[in-house]
Amino acid sequence: MDSNGSSRRRFLKHAGGTLAGVAAGAGVGAEWASGQTAKPDAAAKDDHAFHDGPAPRGIPSRRGVRMSVDHITYYTPFQDYGGIITPARLHFVQYHASHFPEIDEKQHRLTIHGLVDRPLSFSMDELKSLPSVSRVHFLECHANSSPQIHHQGNQNMGLPVQYIHGMSSCSEWTGVPLSVLLNECGLKKEASWLVSEGADPGKFSHTLPLAKALDDVFVAYGQNGEPLRVEQGYPIRLFVPGWEAPFSVKYLRHIKVVDQPYHAWNESMNHSIPRDDIGGKSRWYHFEMGPKSVITRPSAGLTIPRRGYVQITGLAWSGGGVISKVDVSTDGGKTWKEAKLQGPVHSKAHTRFTFDWAWNGEEAVIMSRCTDEKGEVQPTREELYRHWGISEAELQKPARAIHTNMIQPWTVARDGSVHNAMFA
Amino acid sequence: MRCSLSLLASAMILMAPATGLAQSPKYNVGTPLSQDEIKSFDFLIGPQGQALPEGRGTAKEGAVIFAKRCEVCHGKNGESGVLRRLVLGKPGEPFRGPFKAEHRDSVAYYPYATIAWDYINRAMPVPKPGTLTHDEVYALTAFLLYRNGIIAETDVMDAQSLPKVEMPNRNGFVPEVPVYPPEKKPSWW
Numbered sequence: 007m008d009s010n011g012s013s014r015r016r017f018l019k020h021a022g023g024t025l026a027g028v029a030a031g032a033g034v035g036a037e038w039a040s041g042q043t044a045k046p047d048a049a050a051k052d053d054h055a056f057h058d059g060p061a062p063r064g065i066p067s068r069r070g071v072r073m074s075v076d077h078i079t080y081y082t083p084f085q086d087y088g089g090i091i092t093p094a095r096l097h098f099v100q101y102h103a104s105h106f107p108e109i110d111e112k113q114h115r116l117t118i119h120g121l122v123d124r125p126l127s128f129s130m131d132e133l134k135s136l137p138s139v140s141r142v143h144f145l146e147c148h149a150n151s152s153p154q155i156h157h158q159g160n161q162n163m164g165l166p167v168q169y170i171h172g173m174s175s176c177s178e179w180t181g182v183p184l185s186v187l188l189n190e191c192g193l194k195k196e197a198s199w200l201v202s203e204g205a206d207p208g209k210f211s212h213t214l215p216l217a218k219a220l221d222d223v224f225v226a227y228g229q230n231g232e233p234l235r236v237e238q239g240y241p242i243r244l245f246v247p248g249w250e251a252p253f254s255v256k257y258l259r260h261i262k263v264v265d266q267p268y269h270a271w272n273e274s275m276n277h278s279i280p281r282d283d284i285g286g287k288s289r290w291y292h293f294e295m296g297p298k299s300v301i302t303r304p305s306a307g308l309t310i311p312r313r314g315y316v317q318i319t320g321l322a323w324s325g326g327g328v329i330s331k332v333d334v335s336t337d338g339g340k341t342w343k344e345a346k347l348q349g350p351v352h353s354k355a356h357t358r359f360t361f362d363w364a365w366n367g368e369e370a371v372i373m374s375r376c377t378d379e380k381g382e383v384q385p386t387r388e389e390l391y392r393h394w395g396i397s398e399a400e401l402q403k404p405a406r407a408i409h410t411n412m413i414q415p416w417t418v419a420r421d422g423s424v425h426n427a428m429f430a
Numbered sequence: 431m432r433c434s435l436s437l438l439a440s441a442m443i444l445m446a447p448a449t450g451l452a453q454s455p456k457y458n459v460g461t462p463l464s465q466d467e468i469k470s471f472d473f474l475i476g477p478q479g480q481a482l483p484e485g486r487g488t489a490k491e492g493a494v495i496f497a498k499r500c501e502v503c504h505g506k507n508g509e510s511g512v513l514r515r516l517v518l519g520k521p522g523e524p525f526r527g528p529f530k531a532e533h534r535d536s537v538a539y540y541p542y543a544t545i546a547w548d549y550i551n552r553a554m555p556v557p558k559p560g561t562l563t564h565d566e567v568y569a570l571t572a573f574l575l576y577r578n579g580i581i582a583e584t585d586v587m588d589a590q591s592l593p594k595v596e597m598p599n600r601n602g603f604v605p606e607v608p609v610y611p612p613e614k615k616p617s618w619w
Contacts, residue, residue, distance in 0.1 A: 075503075075513055076556075104556070119468050126460035127467075136457055190455040199610075201474045207559050209552040211474065215610035262474045267608045269477055269542055271549035275534050284604045286528040291608065296618030326616060382616055393619065406531045409618065 069096055070164030070172065075104055076208075080237070081172035084302040084321065085165050090142070090348070090356040092175035094229045099237045100147045100173055100251065102272070103207040107257055111241040116187075116225065120200070120263035123192030130227070130241055136182045139224055141247070142352040144323045146174035146295050148250035148277065151411065153387075153404035156429045165307035166426045171300045171414065174323065176356035179245050180228030185220045188263070196265045202244050204257040211270035212252050212277075214244075216263070218293075222247050225258060248325030248354035249293050250409070252277050279408050283395030294325035297384045298411040299332055299359070299376035310422040313367040318345075321356045324378035329357040331377040336363055338371035338415065338427075339386070345374065353379075365418065371427050373415040387412040387428065404429045475548035479593030482547065485564030486588040489581070492573025495566050499555045507577050517577045524579035524598045538578040541603055543595035547571045547587075568592070 070081035080099040082092055092098075111130050119125035150173035156166070163169035197216055204210040214223070226245040227234055234240040239256025246253040252272060267273075278288040299322035304310050318336075322329045328351055333342040348358040359374065377383050385393070388401065390412045396405055415427035475481050496508065505511030514535035518525035525538050533539050537546050551567045553559050562570070572587040581587075581595060605613055 117463060117468075117471065119463055119472065124455065125463040125468055127463050128460045132459045136459060186457075187460075190457060190460055192455070203474060203552075207553065207556065209559065211552075213608065217610060260471060260474065262472065264476065264480075266476070268474060269540075269545055269607075270474070271540075271545050271553070273608075274540050274542075274545050278534070278603065280528070280530055280602075286530075287602050287604045288529065288599075289604055293610070293612060293617040296616065325618065380616065382618075411618065 067093075067096055068164070069098070070168045071162050072160075072169075076102065078104070078106075078237075079173070081164055081168045082175045083164055084167045084172055084300070085305055085308060088319065088358065090176050090321070090352075090358050091230065092177055092356075094177065094232055094235050094238070097175040097177060097229070097235075097238060098145075098147065098150075098173045100149070101206070101237065101256075102210060102276070105207065106236050107206050109205060109241060109257060114205075114241050114259070116242060116258060116261070118187060118191045118261045118263065120261075121194040121197040121265060122188070122263050123194065124190070126187075126191050128187065133182050133187075133225060133242065134227060136186055138180055138182055140178055140180040140228070141222075141224075142176065142178045142355045143245070143247045144174055144176040144295075144354060144356050145245075145251050145254060146298075146323070148252060148291070148295070149408045150174050151298070151300075151414075152406075152408060153410060153412075153429065154406055156404050156426060165305065167300060167302050167305040167307075167414075170426075171298075173251075174298075174321075174356070176321075176323070177229045178231070179224070179226045181224040181226035181242070181245060184223040184225055184244070184261075187225065187261075188220065191263075193263065197263045199264050199267055201262045201264055201268045201270065202255040202258055203260040203262075204239070204243075204255045205259040206257045208272075210252075210255055210257075210272055211268075212255055212273055213264075213267045213270065214246065214253055215293075218246065218249070248295060248327070250277070250291055250295060252291070277408075279406075281394050282397075283393065292409050295323075296409070296411040297324035297326065297329070297376050297378045297382050298322065299329075299374040299384055300414045301334070301372055301374050301416060304372075304418065304424045305416050306424050306426040308424050310365060310418060310424065312422070313365050316363045316365045318361040318363050318372060318374075320359055320374050322359055322374065322376035323354070323356050324376065324382065325354060326382055327379040328353045329376055330379050330381075332357070332359040333375045333377075334359075334361040334363075334372070335375070336370050336372050339373060339413070342375065367420060369420055370418045371415050372418060373413050373427075375413050384411055384413055402429070473548070473552055475544050475551075477542040477544055477593070479544055479589055482544065482589035482592065483564050484589065485568050486586055487565050487567070487569025487572050488586055489569075489573045489576035489583045491565075492569035492571070492576075495562075495570055496573050499562075500570070503556065508574060509577070516574055519579040521576055521579055521583065526598055527602065529599055529602055536578065537574045538580065538597070539599050539602075541597055541600050543571070543575060543580075543592050543597055546574060547592060 067086040072079040078101040082098045116128045159169045243256040277291045280288045301320040332345040334345045345359040345361040417425045417427040503513045508516035518536040518538045568587045575581045
């Protein structure tokens with residue numbers, strides 16, 4: 007009893023406020039509940055075709071794609087859209103198997119067991135009947151912006167801003183706070199981490215500290231007003247705001263509450279990286295994604311039509327919270343000027359910035375640099391490389407690295423064509 | 431005064447249910463799981479072998495299964511496949527490092543031997559994951575550890591022996607195990 011008591015006190019400290027706030031909402035959320043208006047699959051498909059309206063005009067945006075035997079990757083076309091919301095259709099995918107699982111939402115269940123008082127299994131209807139939250143957040147693969155990808159693009163992968171930085175996207179996600187589910191189960195005193203498992207063929211699994219789980223993590227079933235898409239983990243995924251995407255396990259089916267990190271294969275192998283600054287040992291995962299920004303227009307592969315007014319625009323985000331400032335340089339980093347941020351600015355979300363530039367027709371190098379609410383500043387390649395222990399001799403080469411948030415320079419040539427200035 | 435008293439009263443009312451909330455389920459949603467049900471799906475294996483089931487296997491037994499079910503992707507003895515070179519070093523001569531990014535595919539890179547059992551059991555072989563028996567998973571794990579020079583060909587792997595296997599890269603991670611909150615802040619740096 008004692009141990010339960012103290013675990014409850016600890017739980018209260020982490021999540022009591024959230025729970026108190028949503029207590030009045032018990033039993034609501036019926037508009038998300040499936041089954042009540044469900045139709046047979048074939049009829050639903052016909053309906054969908056009818057209600058989707060006429061075929062789109064213009065040139066639809068497309069994700070870049072790269073597939074291999076054990077990988078499916080889609081890159082968000084940053085160069086194609088304004089604002090901060092990535093349409094679900096254009097959201098990036100980094101999937102570690104050859105095919106997506108077929109899951110029957112009516113059969114799918116989420117179990118929570120391990121160091122809990124009451125191991126429970128939840129149906130989809132039950133999850134949707136609990137208090138819901140909707141939040142705008144970015145999601146970013148920890149391998150996004152990897153230096154090596156600069157030289158690995160091809161025409162299927164789209165433009166450089168897309169295949170280099172497009173494994174980050176931003177949506178409004180809807181789901182039930184994990185703290186609500188964990189409270190239903192009751193945490194034991196020894197609980198300190200949890201392991202989540204997906205129902206994909208590779209059973210993607212990841213450890214998560216309990217403190218984060220009780221903070222702002224939720225089990226998502228909606229994206230931008232729709233049910234999750236298959237490639238985003240339909241019917242449910244974990245969503246871990248601001249952290250490396252491997253924590254946000256898709257096709258979520260099991261959560262085991264434990265008392266130590268579990269080092270699942272995905273974390274030990276893909277999610278760690280040897281680094282010279284720590285004696286060649288491997289750095290475990292990093293949790294937060296660092297502050298990052300990139301100019302999306304104009305960017306490599308696009309052309310500035312004429313001298314004079316050019317709107318420079320791009321996206322900035324940080325796992326540390328709100329983006330407080332974005333600076334833009336049009337002279338290769340010699341001088342910087344503050345860009346405008348488009349509101350509302352959400353925490354741990356893509357933030358749109360714009361900068362009015364008068365291009366004089368001469369060659370120029372343009373780049374952006376962001377600062378988050380903690381005062382953390384996006385580093386240059388040189389700063390990041392030196393931090394990683396990369397030698398001066400290797401400074402100009404694309405290192406094999408993950409967790410990269412270096413400043414991205416683009417070169418504007420005199421003919422208006424834009425090129426990648428990094429590793430050029 | 432009256433105002434502040436009523437504020438205090440409101441605060442107390444607000445606090446009371448919060449305490450109650452944390453002590454018991456609020457929504458009574460979800461179906462209780464029995465121990466038998468949990469046992470049927472609980473195969474998230476801990477680094478000290480937590481949840482490892484009964485069963486046993488040796489490298490010799492594993493060699494036969496590997497040739498039949500794994501070689502098509504991973505190559506003969508896991509050394510030359512189209513997907514992931516599973517073997518570094520050779521029997522009797524484990525690879526001692528330095529471990530580079532390209533070595534992460536090998537079982538020798540894992541800090542704990544249990545990771546191999548866990549992943550093979552849940553995710554392999556690719557066309558039909560989850561179809562290997564526990565004995566087969568122990569045998570395949572033994573085979574890969576043997577081909578990596580980490581155990582002997584006759585060593586029996588089971589729930590007791592597997593977690594005790596000394597992995598060559600056990601001390602190759604910083605921090606030794608993930609720590610939260612992170613030792614270095616900000617964690618992304």
